Amino acid sequence: MEKPAPNRYDAVAVVLHWAMALGIFALIVVGLAMKHADIPKNRLFIYFQAHKSIGILILLLAVLRLVWRLAHRPPPLPFSMSALERGAAHAGHLLLYLFMFALPLTGWASVSTSPRNIPTVLFGAIPWPHISFLAELPDKAPVHAVVEALHKYGAYMLIVVLIGHIAFALRHAVKGDVPLSRMSLFGAGNKAK
């Protein structure tokens, strides 16, 4: 006999969601600041190191999250949503998963092909390698230009997708058909309903 469908994400999925949300928010703030704010040069090294450290952490968490997601059934979307809405929600979530991998990987590729060849030491403690086949290219400049552009425009696209993600989550919360308690860190919320 099958268990009834859950009405919320399990604890691991919830913790991963919010840990990554925090990390991605920090990455966007630090990333925008280091490219667009007038930061003193001596701070810039620290911003880059922080961005690289959190980015690799997100990549590792994304692997864990994907494995967990494939092995655990998420709560289904309500049938009050149209097939089109549900399809769009799944597509949006798929896109978010894509970004969770694509952005750290293009960032890592960018660091690996950088003409400045700056080593990565995660959180000031753990040495992290370059992607070796990229770092050993005889002419890294064209590859660097491509991965850097992918990282940059990918980040802008992610910001748009995230705004959509948050806006739709709030819209459904207000509407009441997909409560925020599905992903709440604080217990089941209005489970009794």
Place this chain on the structure above:
Amino acid sequence: MKHVAFAAALAAFAPGPAGAAQWKILPGGALTFSGVQAGDKFSGRFSRFDGAISFDPDKLDEAKITIVVDMASAATGDRQRDAALPGSDWFDVAHFPQARFDSRKVVRAGAGYEAVGDLTLRGATREIRLPFTLTIDGAKAQAKGHVGLRREMFGIGQGDWASGEWIDLDVGVDFDIKAERTD
């Protein structure tokens, strides 16, 4: 392997001409360097260096100082910087494992001396003037000195690092070494 090569390089030193006193560098001395990264000062040290010294204040004409530095022994206390230093943009220790100073003459200068000689760093040899003070106490001696270098003269900092945009071109080298007379 690196240590073997380093020892071999030292063994190749020809002792100075007989007559001038021979000195052996004692452990515990300091060979340090300093620079400025994006406005912030940093310093580091070479933990492995050695040399051959023939020096008698009364026979300066016969003085001969040779110092060899194991470039892979540099450390500044910052993991990121220390991972970058041995790389090809900086010391390139894979191709140039050692730096070397060979004096050509030693002259009196002010309260101390000045060693004029060739500094070979990252494969580039340039003449430098190395001022130092010397205190001789029986069979023990202590030498201290500072020399300012321009890193671009030795190709330290390649590509984007060749300019002083991020790392100043001026660097300092300080030493405070003790030696013991061996003859």
